[in-house]
Amino acid sequence: MAEGFLKSLDSSLKVYSAGTNPAPRVSHRAIKVMNEIGIDIGNGHPKRVDEFVNQSFDYVITVCDNAKETCPVFTGNVMHKLHFGFDDPADATGTDEEVLPVYRRVRDEIVEEFTAFHQKIIREPK
Numbered sequence: 001m002a003e004g005f006l007k008s009l010d011s012s013l014k015v016y017s018a019g020t021n022p023a024p025r026v027s028h029r030a031i032k033v034m035n036e037i038g039i040d041i042g043n044g045h046p047k048r049v050d051e052f053v054n055q056s057f058d059y060v061i062t063v064c065d066n067a068k069e070t071c072p073v074f075t076g077n078v079m080h081k082l083h084f085g086f087d088d089p090a091d092a093t094g095t096d097e098e099v100l101p102v103y104r105r106v107r108d109e110i111v112e113e114f115t116a117f118h119q120k121i122i123r124e125p126k
Contacts, residue, residue, distance in 0.1 A: 001030050001033075001034055001041065001106070001107050001110050002017065002061075002063050002110050002114060003015050003016070003017030003041070003044070004034055004039045004040075004041035004044065005034075005039060005107075005110055005111055005114055006114055006118070008038075008039045009114065009115065009118055010118060010122065013122070016047075016052060017044075017047070018046075018047040018048055018049040018050075018051060018052055019046060019047070019048065019049060020048075020049055020071060020072075022046035022047060022048055023046050023090065024046070025045075025046065026041055026042065026044040026045070026046060027089075027090060027103075029089070029096065029099060029100060029103045030089070030103060030107075032100065032103075033100065033103040033104050033107045034107065036104075037107070037111070049071060049072060050072060052074070052076075053072050053073070053074050053075055053076065054074075054075050054076050055074075055076045056076040056077035056078065057074070057076065057077075057078050057079070058079045058080065059078075059079065059080045059081075059082060060074055060078050060080070060081050060082070061081075061082045061083070061084060062081075062082075062083045062084075063083075063084050063085070063086050063110070064085070064086060064087075064088045082117075084110075084113045084114075084117070086106050086109055086110060086113075087102070087105075087106055088106075089102045089103040089105075089106045
């Protein structure tokens with residue numbers, strides 16, 4: 001969800017998303033709640049973070065507490081490492097009626113946090 005939101009916020013950004021234990025496909029629930037705000041992530045493909053550890057990045061941002069603890073060391077040039085802690089909505093259990101509110105809450109938290117990050121760090125002249 002964070003990748004999709006950042007790409008929709010600023011098309012000039014190169015955004016990559018990966019997980020320490022990625023699902024085989026993007027969650028239908030994540031697709032649904034992102035579509036609710038006009039962002040289509042249905043063509044996304046979950047990737048392993050190991051694919052990126054040798055690359056250089058301006059920012060490496062972990063978004064789930066588990067990822068912060070288990071994320072490998074990036075050997076490429078990383079200018080800034082940040083952590084924005086969100087609950088992992090994939091951990092929620094139950095019916096769509098019970099779980100979708102969790103996805104919506106996390107989506108809204110991502111929108112708020114990354115909007116502020118973009119406004120304060122990316123767009124603001126250095």
